[in-house]
Amino acid sequence: xxxxxxxxxxxxxxxxxxxxxxxxxxxxxxxxxxxxxxxxxxxxxxxxxxxxxxxxxxxxxxxxxxxxxxxxxxxxxxxxxxxxxxxxxxxxxxxxxxxxxxxxxxxxxxxxxxxxxxxxxxxxxxxxxxxxxxxxxxxxxxxxxxxxxxxxxxxxxxxxxxxxxxxxxxxxxxxxxxxxxxxxxxxxxxxxxxxxxxxxxxxxxxxxxxxxxxxxxxxxxxxxxxxxxxxxxxxxxxxxxxxxxxxxxxxxxxxxxxxxxxxxxxxxxxxxxxxxxxxxxxxxxxxxxxxxxxxxxxxxxxxxxxxxxxxxxxxxxxxxxxxxxxxxxxxxxxxxxxxxxxxxxxxxxxxxxxxxxxxxx
Amino acid sequence: xxxxxxxxxxxxxxxxxxxxxxxxxxxxxxxxxxxxxxxxxxxxxxxxxxxxxxxxxxxxxxxxxxxxxxxxxxxxxxxxxxxxxxxxxxxxxxxxxxxxxxxxxxxxxxxxxxxxxxxxxxxxxxxxxxxxxxxxxxxxxxxxxxxxxxxxxxxxxxxxxxxxxxxxxxxxxxxxxxxxxxxxxxxxxxxxxxxxxxxxxxxxxxxxxxxxxxxxxxxxxxxxxxxxxxxxxxxxxxxxxxxxxxxxxxxxxxxxxxxxxxxxxxxxxxxxxxxxxxxxxxxxxx
Numbered sequence: 001x002x003x004x005x006x007x008x009x010x011x012x013x014x015x016x017x018x019x020x021x022x023x024x025x026x027x028x029x030x031x032x033x034x035x036x037x038x039x040x041x042x043x044x045x046x047x048x049x050x051x052x053x054x055x056x057x058x059x060x061x062x063x064x065x066x067x068x069x070x071x072x073x074x075x076x077x078x079x080x081x082x083x084x085x086x087x088x089x090x091x092x093x094x095x096x097x098x099x100x101x102x103x104x105x106x107x108x109x110x111x112x113x114x115x116x117x118x119x120x121x122x123x124x125x126x127x128x129x130x131x132x133x134x135x136x137x138x139x140x141x142x143x144x145x146x147x148x149x150x151x152x153x154x155x156x157x158x159x160x161x162x163x164x165x166x167x168x169x170x171x172x173x174x175x176x177x178x179x180x181x182x183x184x185x186x187x188x189x190x191x192x193x194x195x196x197x198x199x200x201x202x203x204x205x206x207x208x209x210x211x212x213x214x215x216x217x218x219x220x221x222x223x224x225x226x227x228x229x230x231x232x233x234x235x236x237x238x239x240x241x242x243x244x245x246x247x248x249x250x251x252x253x254x255x256x257x258x259x260x261x262x263x264x265x266x267x268x269x270x271x272x273x274x275x276x277x278x279x280x281x282x283x284x285x286x287x288x289x290x291x292x293x294x295x296x297x298x299x300x301x302x303x304x305x306x307x308x309x310x311x312x313x314x315x316x317x318x319x320x321x322x323x324x325x326x327x328x329x330x331x332x333x334x335x336x337x338x339x340x341x342x343x344x345x346x347x348x349x350x351x352x353x354x355x356x357x358x359x360x361x
Numbered sequence: 362x363x364x365x366x367x368x369x370x371x372x373x374x375x376x377x378x379x380x381x382x383x384x385x386x387x388x389x390x391x392x393x394x395x396x397x398x399x400x401x402x403x404x405x406x407x408x409x410x411x412x413x414x415x416x417x418x419x420x421x422x423x424x425x426x427x428x429x430x431x432x433x434x435x436x437x438x439x440x441x442x443x444x445x446x447x448x449x450x451x452x453x454x455x456x457x458x459x460x461x462x463x464x465x466x467x468x469x470x471x472x473x474x475x476x477x478x479x480x481x482x483x484x485x486x487x488x489x490x491x492x493x494x495x496x497x498x499x500x501x502x503x504x505x506x507x508x509x510x511x512x513x514x515x516x517x518x519x520x521x522x523x524x525x526x527x528x529x530x531x532x533x534x535x536x537x538x539x540x541x542x543x544x545x546x547x548x549x550x551x552x553x554x555x556x557x558x559x560x561x562x563x564x565x566x567x568x569x570x571x572x573x574x575x576x577x578x579x580x581x582x583x584x585x586x587x588x589x590x591x592x593x594x595x596x597x598x599x600x601x602x603x604x605x606x607x608x609x610x611x612x613x614x615x616x617x618x619x620x621x622x623x624x625x626x627x628x629x630x631x632x633x634x635x636x637x638x639x640x641x642x643x644x645x646x647x
Contacts, residue, residue, distance in 0.1 A: 104551060
């Protein structure tokens with residue numbers, strides 16, 4: 001597959017601080033690529049480099065094989081949906097969408113035809129004459145998308161456009177964005193700090209931290225096989241148990257916790273040695289509220305702090321070996337009442353837990 | 362009790378405003394309108410008529426000055442806008458922190474002095490024995506003293522200088538309220554500098570442009586000192602004629618008629634300006 005966006009060793013410095021630090025990426029045509037990271041990780045700077053509002057200090061940007069470093073934003077086959085959308089308030093919806101076509105000198109008759117068609121595609125037929133301020137948040141979102149998509153860009157950049165919407169609408173727009181991306185077949189580069197947005201919509205997710213990519217993978221790989229402790233911690237909910245490595249066999253590490261108990265999990269990387277400090281990450285939904293169900297399963301005694309009811313996301317908060325753990329509380333009747341301050345057994349399949357060496361050891 | 366108390370406070374708040382409108386705005390203008398239609402037949406008899414207005418149209422000097430004042434005010438307003446817009450853009454969008462405050466302050470400084478002093482400042486620079494003339498001779502660009510005062514260019518320089526701040530303030534305010542992403546979106550969707558300015562920035566700044574233009578136009582049309590001092594005896598300004606009628610000729614009837622005509626001109630121009638730009642007075646005046 002040919003790639004729509006190909007960057008090598010991009011660096012952008014502000015003073016001595018590198019906001020984007022040796023980022024390379026390769027986005028195949030027609031994919032939904034997300035860059036996920038906490039605020040201040042450099043993802044907005046990276047997006048502005050791609051749009052052309054800022055120039056990289058080092059490295060190259062290639063869009064569909066063409067080097068783009070010196071090309072100004074208005075000449076790049078790239079369009080951007082801004083965080084606050086930036087719809088032109090002095091123009092009607094139709095003029096907003098037609099703005100880019102007018103710049104391309106598309107004749108008026110064809111222009112209005114294309115505007116009408118793209119409005120239909122985003123589900124807002126016949127709203128050309130409306131003023132953007134008269135639309136709801138979700139409708140404005142779609143106009144902002146239509147304004148870019150009507151130009152048939154090679155690459156569409158989206159800068160956390162769902163941030164301003166309320167929760168319900170955001171959930172709805174997530175799915176809609178995914179469908180629109182499939183329908184148009186345009187390559188999307190989406191930046192967000194919301195891991196759920198990235199997981200639901202993307203084909204590939206790059207997790208960014210301190211100006212660098214920690215891991216680039218499909219959402220499921222990111223979730224099941226994180227490559228760094230940061231990814232394990234940042235993507236989805238996770239529990240962390242720290243201890244000392246006391247046993248290693250067949251890719252499974254055994255850890256001795258402060259309480260004297262031994263737990264086990266899969267090694268993320270080979271090379272860990274007995275005696276090193278390590279962290280074990282285990283997802284709340286991988287914890288079973290029963291004693292070890294099969295041989296080789298890890299188990300731990302914990303005391304319940306409280307139960308947190310949240311429908312399908314209900315959890316038990318418990319303490320084990322001086323560390324707080326969360327376990328999913330199934331709502332199908334398989335688990336009886338969990339009383340606060342009672343003792344429970346937590347067990348898990350070691351294949352579902354991941355062990356990383358502790359930083360600095 | 363509560364209702365009557367609030368009504369009382371409303372009355373107290375409105376009274377000064379009502380008095381001002383009535384005594385200082387409405388009454389003098391109505392009086393002026395009345396005087397403009399008086400025809401003095403002898404020292405103690407007065408009749409009604411439009412003789413003063415007929416004088417205005419039949420005496421070409423009057424209406425030519427009237428037209429010239431209107432056109433030059435329009436041109437001054439336009440020139441002020443052209444000069445003020447980049448300055449306002451710089452102050453609102455490019456200057457940061459302290460620099461922004463200092464720049465605004467610098468625009469305000471000239472207004473510490475009265476219009477008279479400001480105009481004399483220009484006269485010191487532009488007159489025959491002034492600074493510019495001396496420099497031109499010193500640098501060898503001129504053989505003798507150059508008179509740069511007492512022409513229309515000098516008048517317009519003075520008027521633009523007087524109006525600049527009143528154009529800057531509304532422009533900076535509207536431009537500051539503009540999201541920078543709008544400009545970026547303008548470029549991102551394929552616009553160049555000119556189209557982004559025409560399609561995105563100017564439409565956004567339009568309320569500021571119109572309100573600044575109205576204020577500068579009215580100030581220019583009604584200014585007296587600058588055109589008289591810098592224009593010399595050949596450069597006629599309509600306010601100068603009104604002054605002559607009232608003070609020199611003691612012809613209050615004619616002066617009042619000319620005053621009414623000036624008021625009509627400025628009202629019509631403001632109305633036209635609002636209509637042409639599609640703005641409403643309420644939106645423009647915030």
